[in-house]
Amino acid sequence: MTEPGTARLSREEQVLERIERVRRRPRVRESHITLAHGAGGKATQTLVEALFVERFRNPALEALGDGAVLAVDGGRMAFTTDSFVVSPLFFPGGDIGDLAVNGTVNDLAMCGARPLYLSAGFILEEGFAVDDLRRIVASMAAAAERAGVAVVTGDTKVVERGKADGCYVTTAGVGVLDRDLELGAAAVRPGDAVLVSGPIGEHGVTIMLARGELEIEADLASDTAPLHGPVAALLDAVPGGVRVLRDATRGGVATVLNELARAAGAAVVVRESAVPVRPVVHGACELLGIDPLYVACEGRFVAVVDGDRADAALEALRAHPLGEDAAIVGRVEAEPAGMVLLETPIGGTRIIDMLVGDPLPRIC
Template sequence: MNNDIILLGYGSGGTLSHRLLDELIIPTLSGVAEREQNDSAILAHGGGRLAFTTDGYVVDPIFFSGGNIGDLAINGTVNDLAMVGAKPLAVAVAFILEEGLALAEFRKILEAMRAAADLAGVRIVTGDTKVVPRGKGDKIFITTSGIGVFAHALEISGGGAQVGDKILINGPVGDHGLAVLAGREGLELETDIRSDSAPLNHLVGALLDEFGDAVHVLRDPTRGGVATTLKEIARQSQVGIRLDETALPINPAVAGACALLGLDPLYVANEGKLLALVAPEAADALLEQMRRHPQGQGAALIGEVTAGPPGQVQLHTSIGGRRAIEMLAGEQLPRIC
């Protein structure tokens, strides 16, 4: 690390975030290997396993088209548990409130959290509240922790990709990031772009019940988008990944807004999408099952796992070329979750 201060880009989920983790946070706190760095920790308990995760939410603005910071926090925690194949059970919530936040806004956020928890089938069981002076925060920050249980013995991990696996996504990319950006900057878009924030545990449960060990990797492409997430998986599994640009589902409104703003949809955050790397013989049936679910109606097969070079992701473009996909460099859209 060449800087002696924290930069905004350290929160991007991309190259700088990984540098902060790899060179400072993980060596100092735990030393966990890259292959084991998943959306949730898996803990042995009483002869079985538990999944445990925690996350912080600092999204700006706190209300945006399709959601708010409250349901975003619950959905994000539920999804992190689901991405290791766990059934989310309970969530803890901590609030940091800035003096001056309107109680009516706080109530809307709480109501959205309760509705999201009910939809996901989890309980909010404990928490904490702190208040900081006016000007010392930004309305509200939320930290959540979640615990989940396993009803199976499957090992689902970012290090589990196998050569030949097909890569599925459950719908269009980039909606959340563009919805938040539009709300933040007051952009007047011709089409309403709404966040895709949603719980994915029911979709994951249905896929695992039907296809079991054909599912090797699950990951939700939040900060850093699809591109950064696939790069992480390629590194963890030490495989190559080929991505087909023509197969990527992108809403026309999102594609148009990204072109106007100079953004790449592959790097824009999502909050209701998952990437599934699955055995090739089950891919077609799994894709159809995904499309029958309310959270997977726009699902598509977007690529495959190759023998290498290990850790590299290549995009096969619509004009027949190829380009290397790297992690997000810097901060494309700060305060996105």
């Protein structure tokens, strides 16, 4: 069978092309799973592309969005899942329960969908306190109510002591696309503006502080929140002007921008001074030796919008309680394709790569 696009190539060219394709194919070089494979950065991406996408191959999965957009019965729906293994289970501003609900609601929102229904799968460790489970479930129910979704189906498994860490939650969600949208990295073009919906890194730093790994106390809480509200405000304000939406979870804003730059074949240039970071997050990140751009948020998203309509987009976001500190942080340029550059306040420029390793394990 002739593969599409190769019909007019000579046999030699076809062989060379095939070699090149194999060469470029992502490969997992490690023989065993490391924490980095779960960190959301480079190792995760390679694992996903080399193992999962390679085997499951289908257009919805290959789009590699926060969820899959599917044609069902004439309409379009979004479908997504996330597993949550955050440690500790309870932290300032939330717990694994509302984190799981908001996380799945947000993945649907990033597809441009109206979240409707959630499922919840629990993996519990023998000996886990029933009262803690009760608290998690109550928090899920409250988050679901806040987001206007219903948890309609679930499952519970129990493993022996020492085969889990209290409680893991996997949520999946479905939503419908009411709008005629084609969101995705493919729509991104030079001249577009890059926005973030609020101050970054608060969730990740809150978790690190809750673990007591830094000997500081700070008045800080997770940013976990359902984002379909500000997303709807944005989509209403600049119809047809939003290119792509991504929530900045594992790997943070830097990783999201790298994925977008790579997928769009364009450059993203970020002005460091424009990125909203609260002083306490900044301080904690300095102690941790990590750039806030790599720290997970659970209630912030990145939006790439038509550059000419960036101000209207910003205004719409800022008018929403969950976007009041939104900011235009950068722009899309043609070159250097696939890269993210940071303009520093002192006039320098440096490359911001994807997250490598796992400086902040089990953040969500």
